[in-house]
Amino acid sequence: MGCKFYTPHFVLLVFDNCEKNSRLGVTVSRKVGNAVQRNRIKRIIREFFRTNRHIYPSARDYSVIAKRSSALLSSSKIHFELSSVFLKTAKLND
RNA sequence: CAAAGAAGGACAGAUGAUCGCCGCCCACUGAAGUUUUACGUCAGUGGGGGGAGGAAAGUCCGGGCUCCAAAGAACAGGAUGGUUCCUAACGGGAACCGGGGGUAACCCUAGGGAAAGUGCCACAGAGAGGAGACCGUCUGCCGAAGUUUAGCUACGGUGGAUAAGGGUGAAAGGGUGAGGUAAGAGCUCACCAGUUCUGGCGGUGACGUCGGAAGCUCGGUAAACCCCAUCCGGAGCAAGGUCGAAUAGGGGAAUGUUUGAGGGCUGUUCGCCCGAAGUUCCCGGGUCUGGCUGCUUGAGGCCGUUGGCAACGACGGCCCUAGAUGAAUGAUCAUCGCCCUGCUGAAGGUAACUCCAGCAGGGAACAGAACCCGGCUUACGGACUUCUUUGGCCA
RNA sequence: GGCCCCGUAGCUCAGCUGGAUAGAGCGGCACCCUCCUAAGGUGAUUGUCGGAGGUUCGAAUCCUCCCGGGGUCG
Numbered sequence: 001m002g003c004k005f006y007t008p009h010f011v012l013l014v015f016d017n018c019e020k021n022s023r024l025g026v027t028v029s030r031k032v033g034n035a036v037q038r039n040r041i042k043r044i045i046r047e048f049f050r051t052n053r054h055i056y057p058s059a060r061d062y063s064v065i066a067k068r069s070s071a072l073l074s075s076s077k078i079h080f081e082l083s084s085v086f087l088k089t090a091k092l093n094d
Numbered sequence: 095c096a097a098a099g100a101a102g103g104a105c106a107g108a109u110g111a112u113c114g115c116c117g118c119c120c121a122c123u124g125a126a127g128u129u130u131u132a133c134g135u136c137a138g139u140g141g142g143g144g145g146a147g148g149a150a151a152g153u154c155c156g157g158g159c160u161c162c163a164a165a166g167a168a169c170a171g172g173a174u175g176g177u178u179c180c181u182a183a184c185g186g187g188a189a190c191c192g193g194g195g196g197u198a199a200c201c202c203u204a205g206g207g208a209a210a211g212u213g214c215c216a217c218a219g220a221g222a223g224g225a226g227a228c229c230g231u232c233u234g235c236c237g238a239a240g241u242u243u244a245g246c247u248a249c250g251g252u253g254g255a256u257a258a259g260g261g262u263g264a265a266a267g268g269g270u271g272a273g274g275u276a277a278g279a280g281c282u283c284a285c286c287a288g289u290u291c292u293g294g295c296g297g298u299g300a301c302g303u304c305g306g307a308a309g310c311u312c313g314g315u316a317a318a319c320c321c322c323a324u325c326c327g328g329a330g331c332a333a334g335g336u337c338g339a340a341u342a343g344g345g346g347a348a349u350g351u352u353u354g355a356g357g358g359c360u361g362u363u364c365g366c367c368c369g370a371a372g373u374u375c376c377c378g379g380g381u382c383u384g385g386c387u388g389c390u391u392g393a394g395g396c397c398g399u400u401g402g403c404a405a406c407g408a409c410g411g412c413c414c415u416a417g418a419u420g421a422a423u424g425a426u427c428a429u430c431g432c433c434c435u436g437c438u439g440a441a442g443g444u445a446a447c448u449c450c451a452g453c454a455g456g457g458a459a460c461a462g463a464a465c466c467c468g469g470c471u472u473a474c475g476g477a478c479u480u481c482u483u484u485g486g487c488c489a
Numbered sequence: 490g491g492c493c494c495c496g497u498a499g500c501u502c503a504g505c506u507g508g509a510u511a512g513a514g515c516g517g518c519a520c521c522c523u524c525c526u527a528a529g530g531u532g533a534u535u536g537u538c539g540g541a542g543g544u545u546c547g548a549a550u551c552c553u554c555c556c557g558g559g560g561u562c563g
Contacts, residue, residue: 025420034151036461043115043424050114051425075425 002061005088007081009070013063014089022056024049025063033071041066044075048082056086 002015026045028038045064056062064082073081 034461039421039462040424047114047425079425 003089005085007085009067009073009078010081010085011065011067012082012085012089013065015061015063016059022053022059023061025061027063027065028070029066031068032066037071041070041073041078044078045082048079052083052086055083056090062086 002013005012005014024046026042028041030038032038032041045066049062070078
C-alpha cells in the first residue's frame with residue numbers, strides 16, 4: 001500500500017509498481033487557481049521529476065497533489081520543498 | 095502648463111546559452127507483417143521547420159457546418175423596437191432625427207402604441223381619473239349681540255355656490271395676463287405650451303419649418319397584461335461518419351399483424367415520410383470514456399489602387415500562419431531595451447517648467463486555443479499620434 | 490466544450506410570478522421558573538436581500554451585465 005507525505009503546499013503519495021521505471025501523477029484542482037497558474041505548477045513539478053531522477057528510488061509511482069496555497073510559490077521554493085520530501089521517501093524505504 | 099473630452103492604429107519585451115514539451119517533413123537503423131528489388135505500420139537516432147490571445151475568458155447574441163425526411167403549415171412560445179444604410183447574419187456597427195445632461199469639447203438614450211381594451215397608482219389626502227368641498231371664499235335662512243335703527247359689522251347653527259388660495263402627495267385634470275362674477279371658474283378674450291385633423295415647402299426617411307381649422311386640455315405606468323410591425327423549426331463536433339474490440343442472445347412488461355403497432359429526439363395539432371413483422375420500454379450484464387475522420391484554406395491575413403461623410407465595399411498582387419486530447423510554448427542564467435521614483439550634473443526659458451546624461455531603488459498586468467468565424471460584455475499593463483474644450487501664467 | 494440551476498439573519502428556508510411591513514423555525518442574548526441544570530415561558534436583537542447599472546414616484550421582486558457556488562452529458 002502507499003505512503004502519504006505532507007509539505008506545507010503539497011501532498012505526495014508513493015506506491016510500488018511492477019514497471020521498470022517510475023511514473024508521476026500530478027493533481028492540481030480548480031481550487032488552486034486559474035488555468036495559467038495550474039499549468040505553471042504542473043510544468044514545474046514535471047521538470048523537478050525529470051531533472052532529479054537521482055535522488056529518489058525508481059520503480060515506484062509518485063502522485064503529487066497541489067494544495068490551495070501553492071499558486072503563489074516561486075519555482076525555486078517548489079523545487080526546495082519537493083526535494084526535501086522526495087529525499088525523505090528515499091530514506092524511509094531504505 | 096494643468097484639468098478634461100474624443101478618435102485612431104500598433105504592442106503585449108528582445109537576443110543568446112543550458113536542460114526540456116507537442117505535431118509535421120527528410121534521412122538512417124531495427125522489428126514484425128504482406129501478394130517480398132516494394133509498401134505502409136511501430137520503435138529509436140540525427141537534421142530541418144512550426145508551435146496561444148486581444149481578450150484565447152464570460153457563453154450574452156448572430157452565422158457557417160452536421161444530423162433530424164426533402165424542413166412544410168397553423169397556434170403557442172421567444173426575441174427585437176426612431177430612420178436610412180452596412181453586413182452572410184445579428185440584440186452588432188455607421189451616419190442622421192427626437193429627448194435628456196454638461197460652462198464647453200462632448201456624452202447618454204429598450205426611443206412603436208396609453209384616443210383598441212384590461213389592470214395598478216401603497217401611505218397621506220376631501221378627492222388618484224371625465225374626480226373631489228377638509229380649511230378657505232361668497233351667499234340664502236334661523237338664532238342672538240353691538241352700533242344705531244327698513245341698514246352695517248362680527249359670532250354660532252343649517253342649506254347652497256365655487257377648483258382662485260391653503261394643505262396632502264411622486265403625480266390634483268394646462269400656464270400667464272385681462273375681462274367677467276355674489277365669489278369664482280376656458281365662462282370669454284389675447285399670448286404661450288400641448289392634442290386631433292389638415293395644407294405648403296425641405297428631406298429617401300425619422301423629422302424639421304411656416305400656416306389653417308376644431309375643441310378648450312385629454313395624468314402616469316407597456317423593462318404590467320396586451321396590441322402592432324419584423325424575425326426565429328429542433329439539437330449541437332460529446333454533431334456526424336467509419337473501423338474494430340468486448341459481452342449477450344438473459345429476465346420482465348406493453349402492443350400489434352393490412353381497419354397497420356411503432357418510429358422520424360422541439361410545446362401542441364395538422365400534413366408528410368419510413369415501416370409488410372415484429373417493435374418499444376425497463377431491469378440486469380459487458381467494454382475501451384477505444385482508434386481514425388470531421389480538423390483546420392477561411393464571410394483568411396498583408397500591401398496597393400479606388401467608391402463612400404462613415405460603417406463598409408470593389409479590383410489587383412503576395413502569403414499559408416497551432417491542431418493538443420490526463421490536454422503541448424516552460425525553467426534557470428547573462429546582456430540589452432522600456433516605465434516610475436529619488437539624487438547629481440549640463441543646456442534652454444523672465445518664469446511656471448521642459449529636455450539630455452549618469453547613479454541607486456522599484457515595476458512589467460489580465461490571462462491559455464479545444465469545430466470555425468463575426469460581434470458584444472467583462473478583466474488588464476504602460477506608452478504613442480491627431481483633434482478639441484475650459485482654466486491659469488508669460489509675451 | 491455544450492447545456493441548466495441557485496445566491497435572503499450565524500444555519501435551514503419562505504416572500505419574487507402579481508412592486509409599497511423583509512418574515513418563519515432553529516441558534517445566540519437578557520429575564521422568569523428551579524436549590525442548580527435541562528425542559529418550559531416572556532422579551533428584544535440580528536439583514537449593503539451576491540455586486541453594479543437601468544426602468545419606475547417607489548426594486549429583494551422587473552430588465553441588462555458581472556461575481557460566487559453547484560449539477561448534467563457518450
